[in-house]
Amino acid sequence: MDISLFVNITSRAWAVPILSSLHEGVAGRQAPLLTATGASRSAFAQSIEHLIKMGLLERNPGHGHPLRPEFRLTKAGQAAASLANRIHIASKNEDQNLLRRSWTIPILTSLQRPRYFNEIKRDLSTITDRALSQSLKAMETRHWVRRSVNDAARPPRSLYETINFGSKVSQIAGTEINIPTN
Structure with missing residues (x-):
């Protein structure tokens, strides 16, 4: 798919x-x-x-x-x-509200490996910066995504990776979803 x-x-x-x-x-x-x-x-x-x-x-x-x-x-x-x-x-009842949001599962699918914000945005060409940012923050709050900042880069860049339940969804979806390589 x-x-x-x-x-x-x-x-x-x-x-x-x-x-x-x-x-x-x-x-x-x-x-x-x-x-x-x-x-x-x-x-x-x-x-x-x-x-x-x-x-x-x-x-x-x-x-x-x-x-x-x-x-x-x-x-x-x-x-x-x-x-x-x-x-x-794989999900629990309390996970359903966040999973039903439009961009949650596609973003987790894009995070097969740690990615920068713009790399995720490139995979999901129709997503807006605001929608991506809000979705990542919501998943970070639920501990599905971890954000780290690369201070060595100028300007500093945020790197995102899946953790906990986010990793499960990423692995499940990643087996069947084709993401074009950049």
Whole structure:
């Protein structure tokens, strides 16, 4: 899977939990998925439509009521769901809020090795400086990322590396996500 596709998947807060739930065998109808993910109806609907537009989910033809359709994973969606499920299994309930943020998992994926701020930004070309900075600070607060300053460089540069749970996510995602080498 390409990093830009992965960034697109994670742009909706509930996309990864929905994919993970479907991979675990939760019925592809709205009520069971809402219960499994804990999403609100509107956020859930937006995430489902997003996954359908990406070609990862499809409406199951001939099943369900028109107002309560059933969804199933496409072939491309199965690979994404497998990855989402491995990340979900490794996480704890208190990790879910930070994992649902748009940039958390892509940033951790980019941190396969210690990287400088601009190197991360190059991998995730659509991220803004502010979004990257805020995400790194949030992960640093949770002890998923460690920041060190290279004082020898002029100007001094911040080096980021994954630790604790951040390392687990980085390793899991790194096995399937292709990041172009610079």
